[in-house]
Structures are given as structure tokens and as C-alpha cells.
Amino acid sequence: MATLAERHNVRIRGEGNSVVVFAHGFGCDQLVWKDVAPAFEGDHRVLLFDLAGLGRADPELYDRQRHSTLDGYALDLIALLDSMGLSQVHLVAHSVSTMIAALAAIRRPDLFASIVMIGPSACYLNDDGYRGGFEREMLDQLIDLLEANFVDWARVFAPIVIGNPDRPKFTDDFVETLCRADPQFATPFARVTFFSDCREDMPKVGVPVTILQCQEDPVAPEPAIAFVHETIPGSRLVRLEATGHCPHITHPEETAETVRRALTDVAPAAGT
């Protein structure tokens, strides 16, 4: 019987007293951290894993009912850390995993020493007085396309998410990353990701949170980031030079450096 760690394809590297867990975003897997995670291996234990239904996670982990809400993914994260006897980890989360992290931390604050949120958004849909960045029509079109043709969808989504069109290799690589995802799991996860609304959960997050904001992030634009910052008590905001939604891919050095500072700083970071 495989352990939960094995079923989530957990990889642990490095040495140190504290544990840094990296949680990837929609349609990706732990490989997206390949240029950031090594920077932490000298003085931390670094834990990489794949979300249910993605990467090399055991396909049997995925449960249509459990994973019909982000809370299902949060329960997975809690179960994984518990199964390994870990607590007080530093969690570095990207995109939808920032909300999975928030939901997990609300249920089990003891598990987390801190959370670094890269490009968080509590709700992608615009609403009266709230600017998530997307009208329903746009998300409907993107999800229609995803359901009809996952590869075409990946080719549309990747350049929007990655940005940095002067360096197309990042986009090409990200298309490949997305195309490794199994549409049978990624398709319902797209709906969960894009239509979730965690706005009311933000004030309940009680662990230290640092938010990393990119320039020109079309997925988590200024007003969406500002909402997360304003509603998570005591959260710190650091603005990166990096552009796009995936600084850990396009600007790994700046991302690693900023995450390191977030983990060590007790006083507010520069740029807050």
C-alpha cells in the first residue's frame, strides 16, 4: 500500500530544521519549481508534491466529489502533512494553490509557520464593487475551449499566463507542461479554479502571509491582489520586478530571493 506521500509524488531534498513546501498552480506539476526550489536546499528541507489529478500524483487520488471544491484540495494538503508528521511548514504557493493554502491554514493553522502567496486571487470573476479581472463571458469562452480542445486551450492560455513574449521559450515550455495534464482531471479543476470565490475566507487566515505581486499579471491583476492583501489580517505585500503570472518560471532568481526574505524576515519586508 503506497503512502500518501508516494501517492502525491512527494520529493524531499536538502537539509535544515525547517521545511519549505512548494504548491504548484492549475494545470502544472512540481516541475514548475525546478529553478526556484534548489535555492532552498542548502538550509531547508524542501518538499515538492503534485496535486491530485496532476503531474505524477496517483490518479486514484482524484475524487470527483471531493475535488469539486478547493476545500477538497485543502483537505488533501492537510492529510499529506499529517501523514508525514509535519507541522509549522513554510508553504510557498502559486495561483490557485494560494487559496488551497489559505483554506488549509484556516482549518489547521498549526501546520503552517507561514505562507508565501505568488499571484493570489480570491475570486477571478468581477462582481459589484469587486474587480477580479474577468467577466463571466471570458471565463465561459476559455472553459468552452478547454473542454473542446485541451491542446488548443493550452496554446491560448500559456502566452496569456506567462507573458514575456520576447522570451517565447517560456511559453513553449509551459504549453508542454499544460499538455502533460490529463484533461479528465484538469477540466473539472479548471471550473473549480476559475469559478471559486474565497473572498469571505480571507479574514479567517490567521498565519503570517506574504503576497508576491508581479507586474502586468493578467490572472491576478492589481485590484484582485489588493483585495487579498487588505482582507488577510497582517499580510505583507511585496511587488516584484517580474512580469506575468508565473515569476517562478520566468524570473526564478528574483522569486527565490524574495521568498527567502519572506521566510526569514520578521519585520515587514522592503517594498511592503
Add this chain to the structure above:
Amino acid sequence: MATLAERHNVRIRGEGNSVVVFAHGFGCDQLVWKDVAPAFEGDHRVLLFDLAGLGRADPELYDRQRHSTLDGYALDLIALLDSMGLSQVHLVAHSVSTMIAALAAIRRPDLFASIVMIGPSACYLNDDGYRGGFEREMLDQLIDLLEANFVDWARVFAPIVIGNPDRPKFTDDFVETLCRADPQFATPFARVTFFSDCREDMPKVGVPVTILQCQEDPVAPEPAIAFVHETIPGSRLVRLEATGHCPHITHPEETAETVRRALTDVAPAAGT
């Protein structure tokens, strides 16, 4: 010396007492009307033309200064109609041409018997209390991509604009349409199109306007269409069954039928 009509690649077909002018949208040319315009040739004179810098319009027509605002394109339209001695035309306009039409009608209401606006938006950018549908970050990314690689941009933009992923031929054809555009003119026109703000002009439009709204139009979502409808005095709103931003391409029969009704109805149309 070529006439202005020749320089705008004007094609006139059909017979009748009234003139119907079709004005294409960003990155396109008059060919996008090929499945709609013929339905009017039996009882109207149908005029097709290409905007400056697009299709087979004389490249010399394009002037960086004049065409740095939508008003420059509106002045072109006025000059074209005047040069042909036309007035009281019915103008059927798509997307950005709906605003060009509005600006022309404000200057010269005598030229227009009516305007049919397909997928109009007075401002694409969200703003305090206004939902155009796009945050600046998204438009920045899309325009960065367009400037770096027009063909890649076309491949991203086409499926978003066309929708209907179950019928990919429309998207493939639209990519070809976009790729016929000359980036040296289309690139600055993209900025003019996406960053124009005509909201204050809407109340000044004094000619009869019918707005055609598609389902799931990511370019002109519900709140953007509602704004145009509410601010153009006496405008009528007709909701199509068609989905996406280009019903004249994907649903030409419904579009032609609805435009015909808009041209003949004096009483408010069904669905208003």
C-alpha cells in the same frame, strides 16, 4: 488619381433605394461580411469597404497622427460617404467600428439613417464602477504579445474572439484573416482600439441605434453592452442566440435576419 472610394477598396453590389454600409472590426477587412452582406443585395445597395491600414485599402491612406484616435477613422468614414454623395445610409458596424460609427454620427448625423452596432463597447478597461471586461494587465499582455509576434497573437486572439470551439474552422479562418493584416498599421490600431474610451460620447449619438448582443461575448460582455444601451438615447437592444464576438462570421443567418429587422422596424424590435 484614385478616388477615395477606390482607396478604401469600396465594393457596391445590389439594387434598391437605400444604402447599407458594412464596417468591419479590428484586424479584419470587408471579407468578414461575405456571408451576411449578400442577404441585403436584393433590395438595397450594399457598400463594403476597408478601414485605413487594413484589407486592400491604399496603405497611403494610413496616417500615424490622424489614426492615433478613433476620431481619425470616423473622419475617414465621413469623407468617404461625402466623396460618394451618400447620406442617410444604414451603417452596420462590428466591434471597434461601432464606436467609429458613433463618432461619425455625432459629427454628421445627416449621413446616417440608422446604425446597427454588433458587439459594441465604449471602453474595454474596467474602471471604478464600470465593467468593460478587461483589467489593464490583460490588455498590456495581449498588446505586448501582438507587438512581439503578430502571428502568435492572432492565434491567441482568434479563439477568444470567435468562441464556438466545436467549430474550429471559424477560428482557423479568422487567424488567416488577422494574419492578412499588416502589423505596421494593425499594431498601433490595436492600442487605439483597446485603450479608447468613448463613454462620454454615447449620450451625444442622435441617430437611431440598434445594438446586437451575443451570448458569451468576451470582448463586449454584458455590463459593457448594457452601458452602451443605457447611454445612447433611445437605443434598442436585441439579444442574439449567437455566441462569441463575431456573429456575422459564426451565425450569419441569424445576424442577417436580425439586421434586416433592425433596418425595417420602426417600432421597437422583439427582444428589446
